Amino acid sequence: MSNTITTQPAHKNTHFAPNLVAKYNTQGPRYTSYPTALKFNDDFTIANYDYYLNQARNTPSPLSLYVHLPFCRWLCYYCGCNKIVTKKPGVAREYLTHLAKEIELLAKRVGKTRKVSQLHFGGGTPTYLDDGELTELIHLLARHFNFDDSKQREFSIEIDPRTVNSDRLALLRGLGFNRLSFGIQDTDPEVQRAINRLQRTEKIAELVSSARLYRFSSISFDLIYGLPQQNSETLARTLDDVITLLPDRISLYNYAHLPKQFPPQRAIGRHTLPSAAEKLTMLLLATEKLIDAGYIYIGMDHFVRPEDELAQSQKAGQLQRNFQGYSTRLASDVLGIGVSAISSIGDCYAQNSKDLASYYQKLASGELPLQRGLVKTPEDRLRAYIIMALACNLCVSTLHFTRQFHISFWEKFADLLPQLEDMQKDGLLTLSPDAIHVTPAGRMMLRNICMVFDQYSSKNNTSYSKTL
Ligand code: SF4
Incomplete structure (x- = not known):
């Protein structure tokens, strides 16, 4: 069968x-890997990682690169990501210098034979970097790896709408990105105030229209339900706003309030959160609204337009999952670059140091900044x-x-x-x-x-x- x-x-x-x-x-x-990251351990050594990286050199299939850019200008109270909130001048420059060292160490091992068919900048806020820094980073990657220049390549970047304008989107397109993922979360001003993330829907609409003008081939929105001050009515309005803009993909995540694990969430009062019953009503409502609007639920929080490649890949039995979520089967190995980034190479997973000091220190001594991993x-x-x-x-x-x-x-x-x-x-x-x-x-x-x-x-x- x-x-x-x-x-x-x-x-x-x-x-x-x-x-x-x-x-x-x-x-x-969410099974972005199996075994999941909780099973990664310190027994996985540089020698193990080196072995798999050298094996990767001789693999004919395309390669995927993930670059983690951890800085953010403002703190969103719901955040559970690995990020550093700072406005200190020079932090991005210092980070770039270290990324350059890591890229060199990895490229030496993996070589240039494999085509890079997928590239993803995630964070943090990738657009924390200014135009010159983003250009420099792409230049660095293009020099050390072999970028696929076919139409099929997927070069994507996460966008915090507060940090870009139409000109910046034009630059990203010029740098070769063809996919954008916008962090929307919710369009209601009260909810936005409660999570400390104010962004006007009109601005998002302008950005989407610029993205279409510059022919980005895929626009994706991230939404969250279960946020403070959110209820079925506010979520219904958010969904109406979103459906009007017709993104190709929508991820709808459940907000998990775990203030002990994620200190920023301490700024959110429990009494401002919707009840479990209200959350369920919201999930039902969102699912119905999106399906009524023509989206297909492909599973694990993701809705896509029927013509989207993810829906097509699922239909053909060729969808895959990696640390960035669902993906088409373009590349089997993912090379993670940057603080806390995870690689999936052959039968191993390898995660970089999660704190910046240790990431910098390992690179300064000429080592790959590995922290932990596992061999399946x-x-x-x-x-x-x-x-x-x-x-x-x-x-x-x-x-x-x-x-x-x-x-x-x-x-x-x-x-x-x-x-x-x-x-x-x-x-x-x-x-x-x-x-x-x-x-x-x-x-x-x-x-x-x-x-x-x-x-x-x-x-x-x-x-x-x-x-x-
Ligand atoms: S949610 Fe995103 S933009 Fe907000 S603090 Fe976390 S990583 Fe930064």
């Missing part, structure tokens, strides 16, 4: 039954295969699995059958000897379905956000 699926629209009436919400609303990973075990590899097939293509073919790993799927996972049958009874998936298919209702509980195959998962792990 092929991994190809027929994409059915996740119809609004099939998403939730209230009893199922209570049953499946647990903590769980054979067991991890086969579970990763299943989890990624479910998360991306909403289907796992037991025949493909058996062919690939020479193990009978149903014998190997016989102990999981009762859990899977229970999910089948709840309408989340269908089981057959040849495949497991996720139903439209199951897309909303995709993280729960993947967790069945995660040998490290624990439903009560508070390091993860709620699955709904």
Whole structure:
């Protein structure tokens, strides 16, 4: 059986039954990797990383680069990212000097044979860098790696609308970026005040129109539900604003209030947060509104236009997931560059130092700034295969699995059958000897379905956000 699926629209009436919400609303990973970053450890050494980087040199497939730019000018109170809020002059310059060292060390190992088909600048706020610094960084990367110049390449950057104008978007296009991801979160002024992120919707509309003028091929919006001062009415208005601008992709994230873990969130009073019941109403409302507006829910918080490559890739059974979320199957290895960045090369994951001082210090002594990582075990590899097939293509073919790993799927996972049958009874998936298919209702509980195959998962792990 092929991994190809027929994409059915996740119809609004099939998403939730209230009893199922209570049953499946647990903590769980978003599976941007398997095993997840919580399993990374210090046993993974520079020698391990070097081995995989040298292997990567001889791989013919294209390469993806991720560059982490950690600085932000203002603090958003909901933030759970790895960032440094500062307006100190010169910080970006100092960072660039160190990025140059890291790029040189990596390029020496990986070589120039592999085409870079995907590049992503994330943060923090990548546009914290000024025009000259952004140009310099692209120049550095282009000199050390082999940029794909075909139309298929995906060069994307996260945009804080407060830090750009039309001219800056023109520069980014000129530097080769063809995809923009805007941090919108919510368009209501009260909500924006409560999260310390004021940005006018008119400005966002102007930027979107400039992005279209400059022929960026994909525009993506990030939204959050569950924020302080947010309720169903404010969210409905935000969604109306967003739908009018017709982004190609929308990510709708659940705000997880974890002030002990993320100190900026201490500025948010618990009493200003919507209740769990209100949050659920918001999720239902958002899902219905976006599907009614023509978006397809591809799973794991992501809605896309039917003509978007992600929807097409999912239909063809070729979607993949990496640390930036969903992606088309252009590049299999991701090289992470910058403080806290994560690489996924062959069978290993490697994460750079998470604090700037140690990142700088390692580079100053000529070392790769590795902090931790892991090498996937054979067991991890086969579970990763299943989890990624479910998360991306909403289907796992037991025949493909058996062919690939020479193990009978149903014998190997016989102990999981009762859990899977229970999910089948709840309408989340269908089981057959040849495949497991996720139903439209199951897309909303995709993280729960993947967790069945995660040998490290624990439903009560508070390091993860709620699955709904
Ligand atoms: S949410 Fe984004 S822009 Fe705001 S502080 Fe965090 S990383 Fe910076």
